[in-house]
Amino acid sequence: MSHAWxxxxxxxxxxxxxxxxxxxxxxxxxxxxxxxxxxxxxxxGHLLGEASQGPPAQVRASHLLVKHKDSRRPSSWRxxxxxxxxxxxxxxxxSYKAQLGAQPSVAxxxxxxxxxxxxxxxxxSDCSSARSGGDLGSFGRGQMQRPFEDAAFALPxxxxxxxxxTDSGVHLILRTA
Numbered sequence: 001m002s003h004a005w006x007x008x009x010x011x012x013x014x015x016x017x018x019x020x021x022x023x024x025x026x027x028x029x030x031x032x033x034x035x036x037x038x039x040x041x042x043x044x045g046h047l048l049g050e051a052s053q054g055p056p057a058q059v060r061a062s063h064l065l066v067k068h069k070d071s072r073r074p075s076s077w078r079x080x081x082x083x084x085x086x087x088x089x090x091x092x093x094x095s096y097k098a099q100l101g102a103q104p105s106v107a108x109x110x111x112x113x114x115x116x117x118x119x120x121x122x123x124x125s126d127c128s129s130a131r132s133g134g135d136l137g138s139f140g141r142g143q144m145q146r147p148f149e150d151a152a153f154a155l156p157x158x159x160x161x162x163x164x165x166t167d168s169g170v171h172l173i174l175r176t177a
Contacts, residue, residue, distance in 0.1 A: 018031050058140045
């Protein structure tokens with residue numbers, strides 16, 4: 001079945017992706033059952049670049065998002081109308097970071113991200129990813145807002161960022177893979 005896969009290039013995202021000519025399925029992630037080396041042997045595999053050269057094609061990360069009144073959409077699954085200032089949101093994230101420590105475990109980060117409260121919580125994320133412990137899954141370049149992407153790709157696996165500001169709010173990012 002792996003012979004049906006090929007690598008194509010997305011002009012809109014400027015990234016390679018996998019396409020299965022038999023099933024017409026396309027995906028950004030390496031198809032299950034294919035190694036990176038096997039993927040490079042597929043038609044179009046040269047679009048994937050060289051193994052272990054330069055930055056990774058994808059990373060996996062979890063995050064805590066705290067929105068503020070100037071966020072792109074100042075509402076969340078926790079609060080219909082967010083009124084906190086950006087400084088208050090940053091302060092809230094810094095308290096999360098202090099609580100987690102310098103190198104938090106994925107489990108500790110996930111627990112904090114998934115805690116639920118309807119008040120100005122001291123322990124929860126404004127992103128719906130809170131339901132999955134803040135896990136955003138794997139993503140490549142061009143799939144996240146640039147400041148978030150740059151921070152996630154720059155982090156070593158297992159490390160947590162400082163406060164990262166995007167149009168969505170302020171984040172703590174934990175690189176998990």
